[in-house]
Amino acid sequence: MSRLDLKLLRDLRALKSQALAVALVMACGLAMMIMARSLILSLETARDTYYRECRFAQVFANLKRAPNAVTDQLAAIPGVGAVETSIAISVTLDLPDMEAPAMGQINSLPEQGELQLNRLHLRRGRLIRGPDARGEVLVSEAFAEAHHLQPGDSLAAVLNGRKQSFRIAGTVLAPQYVFEAMPGVALPDHRSFGVIWMPYRELANALNLYGAFNQVDLTLAPGASESGVISAINNLLALYGIRTAYGRQNHASDSRLRDELRTLQVLAIGFPVVFLSVAAFMVGAVMNRQITLQRDQIAILKAFGFSNGRIGRHYLKFALVIVVLGTATGTAGGIVLGHRLVEMYHLFFRFPDLPFLLDTRAVLLAGAASAAAALIGVWGSVRTAMRLAPAQAMRPEPPASFRPSPLERTALGPHLPATLRICLRNLSRRPWRAVFTCLALALATGILIVPNTLSDGISYVLNFQWDILQRNTVIVALAEPAAPRALHDLGNLPGVTLAEPYRSSQVEFTSGSHRRLINVIGFRPESTLNRLLDAQGHLLTLPPHGLVVSAKLAEVLGVRPGEKVLLHFREGTCQEVAVPIALLSEDFAGVVAYLDLDELNRLIGEGDRISGAHLVVSGGQWREFLRTLKDLPAARGVVIKDAMRDSFRDTTAQTIGLLRTIYLIFATVVAFSIVYNSARIALSERQRELATLRVLGFTRREVAGILVGELALLTVAALPLGLLLGTGFAAGLIYNLTTEYIRLPLIITASNLAYAVLVVALASLVSGAFSCRHLNRLDLVGALKAAE
Amino acid sequence: MTDLPLQPSEQPAREPVFQVRGLAKVYGAGEAAVTALAGVDLDFQPGELIVLLGASGSGKSTLLNILGGLDLPTEGSVRYQGWDLGGAGEADLTRYRRDCVGFVFQFYNLIPSLTARENVALITELASAPMPPEEALGHVGLAARLDHFPAQLSGGEQQRVAIARAIAKRPQVLLCDEPTGALDVRTGITVLEAIGRLNRELGTLTVIITHNATIAAMADRVFTLSDGRITGRQTNARRAPVADLAW
Numbered sequence A: 001m002s003r004l005d006l007k008l009l010r011d012l013r014a015l016k017s018q019a020l021a022v023a024l025v026m027a028c029g030l031a032m033m034i035m036a037r038s039l040i041l042s043l044e045t046a047r048d049t050y051y052r053e054c055r056f057a058q059v060f061a062n063l064k065r066a067p068n069a070v071t072d073q074l075a076a077i078p079g080v081g082a083v084e085t086s087i088a089i090s091v092t093l094d095l096p097d098m099e100a101p102a103m104g105q106i107n108s109l110p111e112q113g114e115l116q117l118n119r120l121h122l123r124r125g126r127l128i129r130g131p132d133a134r135g136e137v138l139v140s141e142a143f144a145e146a147h148h149l150q151p152g153d154s155l156a157a158v159l160n161g162r163k164q165s166f167r168i169a170g171t172v173l174a175p176q177y178v179f180e181a182m183p184g185v186a187l188p189d190h191r192s193f194g195v196i197w198m199p200y201r202e203l204a205n206a207l208n209l210y211g212a213f214n215q216v217d218l219t220l221a222p223g224a225s226e227s228g229v230i231s232a233i234n235n236l237l238a239l240y241g242i243r244t245a246y247g248r249q250n251h252a253s254d255s256r257l258r259d260e261l262r263t264l265q266v267l268a269i270g271f272p273v274v275f276l277s278v279a280a281f282m283v284g285a286v287m288n289r290q291i292t293l294q295r296d297q298i299a300i301l302k303a304f305g306f307s308n309g310r311i312g313r314h315y316l317k318f319a320l321v322i323v324v325l326g327t328a329t330g331t332a333g334g335i336v337l338g339h340r341l342v343e344m345y346h347l348f349f350r351f352p353d354l355p356f357l358l359d360t361r362a363v364l365l366a367g368a369a370s371a372a373a374a375l376i377g378v379w380g381s382v383r384t385a386m387r388l389a390p391a392q393a394m395r396p397e398p399p400a401s402f403r404p405s406p407l408e409r410t411a412l413g414p415h416l417p418a419t420l421r422i423c424l425r426n427l428s429r430r431p432w433r434a435v436f437t438c439l440a441l442a443l444a445t446g447i448l449i450v451p452n453t454l455s456d457g458i459s460y461v462l463n464f465q466w467d468i469l470q471r472n473t474v475i476v477a478l479a480e481p482a483a484p485r486a487l488h489d490l491g492n493l494p495g496v497t498l499a500e501p502y503r504s505s506q507v508e509f510t511s512g513s514h515r516r517l518i519n520v521i522g523f524r525p526e527s528t529l530n531r532l533l534d535a536q537g538h539l540l541t542l543p544p545h546g547l548v549v550s551a552k553l554a555e556v557l558g559v560r561p562g563e564k565v566l567l568h569f570r571e572g573t574c575q576e577v578a579v580p581i582a583l584l585s586e587d588f589a590g591v592v593a594y595l596d597l598d599e600l601n602r603l604i605g606e607g608d609r610i611s612g613a614h615l616v617v618s619g620g621q622w623r624e625f626l627r628t629l630k631d632l633p634a635a636r637g638v639v640i641k642d643a644m645r646d647s648f649r650d651t652t653a654q655t656i657g658l659l660r661t662i663y664l665i666f667a668t669v670v671a672f673s674i675v676y677n678s679a680r681i682a683l684s685e686r687q688r689e690l691a692t693l694r695v696l697g698f699t700r701r702e703v704a705g706i707l708v709g710e711l712a713l714l715t716v717a718a719l720p721l722g723l724l725l726g727t728g729f730a731a732g733l734i735y736n737l738t739t740e741y742i743r744l745p746l747i748i749t750a751s752n753l754a755y756a757v758l759v760v761a762l763a764s765l766v767s768g769a770f771s772c773r774h775l776n777r778l779d780l781v782g783a784l785k786a787a788e
Numbered sequence B: 001m002t003d004l005p006l007q008p009s010e011q012p013a014r015e016p017v018f019q020v021r022g023l024a025k026v027y028g029a030g031e032a033a034v035t036a037l038a039g040v041d042l043d044f045q046p047g048e049l050i051v052l053l054g055a056s057g058s059g060k061s062t063l064l065n066i067l068g069g070l071d072l073p074t075e076g077s078v079r080y081q082g083w084d085l086g087g088a089g090e091a092d093l094t095r096y097r098r099d100c101v102g103f104v105f106q107f108y109n110l111i112p113s114l115t116a117r118e119n120v121a122l123i124t125e126l127a128s129a130p131m132p133p134e135e136a137l138g139h140v141g142l143a144a145r146l147d148h149f150p151a152q153l154s155g156g157e158q159q160r161v162a163i164a165r166a167i168a169k170r171p172q173v174l175l176c177d178e179p180t181g182a183l184d185v186r187t188g189i190t191v192l193e194a195i196g197r198l199n200r201e202l203g204t205l206t207v208i209i210t211h212n213a214t215i216a217a218m219a220d221r222v223f224t225l226s227d228g229r230i231t232g233r234q235t236n237a238r239r240a241p242v243a244d245l246a247w
């Protein structure tokens, strides 16, 4: 080790806490980057392996019914690889550990052989073999876990109006249910929704569908065009009442996974950029101070013949040590965070195996990025050191010159106390330093706002959707559209005080080049349980003709009120008809269109039918109501508002809780580090001044006030800026998260702002107090001796 | 704390401002111990102008620092108007420095971010009955440079600002450690003139450390230190005007 390296070690020891502060800020950004990139790697690897091994299909279609012979025709479509046809049906399930019925999706297992596509991955128990197996089912693992179901346990399902009991042979995973949630619902609730597989013959017989199928999964031949195949399928199956055909792009589970990967990508770039910028500034400030203090040492080294290059390298090594420390801590942090997130993903995503894979390229990249940031930060000061002429460097730096700060030129000027003037002038003497410190504190404030904005937005949406728009307690969907008499039956269930009918139908909307499959909901204009609001929050009345569509749908289709869209119905007479858009409504979930119930029935052409009802059930007879509902033959689906809301709250609380913890740590690290470092640098620069003040009779507290007063001013300036910045971050994130299916409003509550302000103010305060400890070591007598 | 005498003593009759008895100061311990002061006895009276002479390392600054409440004696007693400085705590000493002592340093130690006027005002804001900063600066002939920053002032001007800062709060004691050490002769004279005049006009006990024996002629009494002891005491019958000092 050279003597110069020994000096490096001693310098580092003297500046260890400052170096650590910089390294920690660096580590925050790097941890996020390494975490996000490793999660991307982990998710993509797990997904690709899973999809390959279980042969996840590429195109999916649902229809009313088609004879099995059509399967060959499907396989004959040019560009189609493998085809799997099956039966899929929604049912209500009766579980012993739940008062309310749950919803299930039953898929058939092939009559001959095994599944070609979307193969099952067995987790526990055994698969069901042979066409003649009876009374046995396979259950999705998440659902089984949520209900503590084991192989050998049984569950009951209402199939075609008959309640039947099945024994669970095994629990499984399937690639089309990586994200397993009720169709159209944003978050999974494994207690109220599960997937079940049973042998084709038994299911088909129960539904009177033997010899037919209503679901198609297929893969594409290499090089085939997805859209070409989809339109061929649409043509072929038009006869058989096709409801929808789509690619992976629109697959609920796959697109959800892609959304997550997209979010991770944003995190992997955004966080390191922001945090490394702060770290670059900090390391630059530390180094600048160090070099100023060591001017004479540099001069002596140069006088003794050390080259500029060696001196430059000496100081760069100092920065390098910080980089290594930051990268190491960041990697460790990234691994820890990554493991926590993989655990959390278990709430949303199910893979046969989702090991955390550390993206080693990301670690290398992190090292390179932080080295680059440090280099940018220290470059200016190291260059100064290298350029310093020995003779010039021997002399102390010329005294600092000051000017009155801008604030003092205002009318307020003459009334400012001298101590405040000191703070203001020190700030305006180094405006860039002040700006960066302020920005870093604003950043800390800003990131704290983000998680709460998300949770506030979500709870706003939940309340809006379920208190203001939908005021039912329960929605019951019927297995088949039924005559209005069914409403009478639902209304007569125990405890039901109000029942309002609805009809829903999948309809293809065409407007110009835009084409969308939309769930059109019809209800009565006088409905009180189903309400529509416009953007201003005024109640809308459903017009007798014409559509009310969510503003988002109008945007997607590129239409405005008064214009017409072409509707292609998939039921009844399957007619194509142009219908005008009457009004726009405001909502936050999905894209829906509303029609008057009678108008919808008229357009479908099947006569007066309802798909289900919105019910209000009185609390007193709730249990009895649920008991009856479990055995209700006509029901195919049940949504219990409060249960769903609770589960939503639970899931978001867990996710956002983790997010909030991470952001809290990061914000505290940034605020604490930046204040600590700034205070230490100020202390070093102004040691003599502060000691003089002590000699002149200022108390320790007063001197501390002058030292950290500057930082207090910056913090106060940073807080409102941070609130703005945070609102911007939140708006950006919400913009990124917004899809057609989920839209979050930007809700900034006072308590959210107060929380951010409080955390940063507290972190700054503690850090300021902590750095003031060094004032105790101030050498009063030394200040009277020679100038610095 | 309560017995810290903030007001000048009631009896003008010769109660000393400082009464030092058997003062010793040892830095470090054991092998490395350095005796900076050993057995110093002295009394400084109100309004006196005292000059401390002595070779480098003789203990002048140590004595002044102890009188100024910056350092504590190892042995002996130091009384300020009867109040024991040696037994005072940190907070008491801070209050003592703030209320009773004015300091002038060799390197001025002005606050670079404050103008001349503000440097003075900074201290008067703390004091109970200060003179206006403008008046204090007028005393040292700087009425025209009120709004200049230290970087815009010459060394002598900076030192005079430092003197104005020290006297503006009307301290009982003015302690000057080599106030002309960093100045040339002519500038040094203007600074000493200011100190001498203020001592006469305000009646502040003034203690000046210097290496320059000629300066001693301006004093009422001169003490010479060597190796931490007082080896010479001289009383001048007449104080020589600073301008007459043959430098």
Ligand SMILES: Nc1ncnc2c1ncn2[C@@H]1O[C@H](COP(=O)(O)OP(=O)(O)OP(=O)(O)O)[C@@H](O)[C@H]1O
Pocket (backbone or CB within 6 Å): B027, B028, B034, B035, B036, B054, B055, B056, B057, B058, B059, B060, B061, B062, B063
């Ligand atoms: N903090 C300290 N620790 C150890 N020794 C000290 C300390 N301060 C002063 N000394 C020693 O005490 C002795 C007296 O120092 P002092 O500063 O009082 O001398 P001085 O007369 O003011 O000298 P000069 O004329 O050079 O300023 C010296 O030997 C010095 O080395």
Ligand SMILES: [Mg+2]
Pocket (backbone or CB within 6 Å): B060, B061, B062, B177
């Ligand atoms: Mg000295």
